[in-house]
Amino acid sequence: MQTVQSTLLHKIAPQNGIGNKKSPVLVLLHGRGANEDDLLGLTPYLDPRFFVVAPRAPFPFPYGGTTWYDMLSEEKPNPEQFRESCERLVQFVHDVKEHYPADPERVFFLGFSMGAVMSYAFALTHPQEVSGVVAHSGYVPEDTSLVFGWEKLKGKGFFIAHGTQDPVIGIQSARRAKALLEKTEADVTYREYPIPHSMSEESVGDFSLWLRKRIQGVS
Numbered sequence: 001m002q003t004v005q006s007t008l009l010h011k012i013a014p015q016n017g018i019g020n021k022k023s024p025v026l027v028l029l030h031g032r033g034a035n036e037d038d039l040l041g042l043t044p045y046l047d048p049r050f051f052v053v054a055p056r057a058p059f060p061f062p063y064g065g066t067t068w069y070d071m072l073s074e075e076k077p078n079p080e081q082f083r084e085s086c087e088r089l090v091q092f093v094h095d096v097k098e099h100y101p102a103d104p105e106r107v108f109f110l111g112f113s114m115g116a117v118m119s120y121a122f123a124l125t126h127p128q129e130v131s132g133v134v135a136h137s138g139y140v141p142e143d144t145s146l147v148f149g150w151e152k153l154k155g156k157g158f159f160i161a162h163g164t165q166d167p168v169i170g171i172q173s174a175r176r177a178k179a180l181l182e183k184t185e186a187d188v189t190y191r192e193y194p195i196p197h198s199m200s201e202e203s204v205g206d207f208s209l210w211l212r213k214r215i216q217g218v219s
Contacts, residue, residue, distance in 0.1 A: 007092040008055035011036045012100070013043045024106035024131075024215045025096060028054040029089075029115030031137075033065040039112060045204055047212045051102055055092055057114075058085060068114050075173070076143045077117075086121050086146070093122070093129065106215060110134040110207070112199065113169065117141050120177070123156065124148040132157030132214045134207045137166060137197055139173035140180055154185035159210045161203045163195035 026046065030038035036056040043052055057066040059081055069081035097104045108131055111119030116138020123130040124140070127149045135158065158181050162174030171192065178190045189210055193203050 007088050007095050008058060009036065010053055010055040010092070011040060012054075013040060013052040022101050022103040023049055023051040024108065025100075025102045026050040026052045026108045026110055026211070027093065027096070027119075028052065029068075029109060029111035029118050030054070030057065030066075031113030031115050032057075032067045033061045033063060035065050039110065039115075042110070042204065042208075045208050047208070047215060049215060050108075050211070051100060053096055053100070055089070058088055068118050075139055075141070075169075077141060079145065082121075082141070082144060085118065086125070089118060089122055090126060093126075104129075106131050108132045108134070108211060108214065110136070110211075111138060112136045113138055113197065121146060123158075124150070124153075127152040127156055130156060132159070132211070134159045134161065134211065135177065136161040136199060136203065136207070137163060137169055137174075138177075139169055140177045150180075150184050153181070155187060157187045157189070157210075157214050159189045159191070159207050161191050161193065161199075161207060163197060163200075164192050165195060166197045168197040 028039040036054040040054050057068040059067050061067040068085040069077040096102050109119035116135040119133045120140045123133045125146055160174050160177055162171055164171050181188045193200050
């Protein structure tokens with residue numbers, strides 16, 4: 001892995017992309033208490049055409065690792081930290097487009113837990129900059145100051161994955177996200193799995209196939 005200092009400290013996977021042409025980008029966003037290494041282990045299961053980049057959340061987590069924000073209550077982020085993380089993530093994506101062999105028209109997010117929340121936040125506030133989102137075990141951050149462009153989601157892909165036995169972020173959060181997005185013109189795929197707050201072999205296989213189809217232009 002290569003580590004580069006930018007808006008957010010991040011790593012890129014060495015086998016990214018094919019040839020010298022610009023590649024579709026996949027931004028991996030980890031959850032609370034982890035870092036940029038957390039989701040890079042998924043790279044062998046992902047389409048090799050992706051340029052895979054994994055940023056580190058900007059705030060230290062007291063029990064180890066990092067976090068995108070502290071929680072005031074269930075599904076209510078600390079507003080100052082949340083705003084800063086959102087702003088830094090936006091700038092980070094712009095940096096990736098400028099400094100790496102990235103196709104600016106094909107930017108995807110894959111977020112787990114708090115990383116899924118950040119993925120929703122970016123996609124719903126900057127839908128023109130996103131092609132698709134895999135949101136695994138997260139929720140739409142409704143109880144914030146963000147202004148969402150629900151009317152601008154036509155053709156945008158969302159793969160929502162969640163465990164029915166999740167004790168951290170309950171399955172109702174995924175069902176709420178599904179209901180919100182299905183009211184728009186987004187292309188929504190929804191899957192529930194008999195797992196806790198984690199990914200499974202089945203969920204990884206499902207979203208990997210979904211991502212492959214999305215970059216091939218197949219819904």
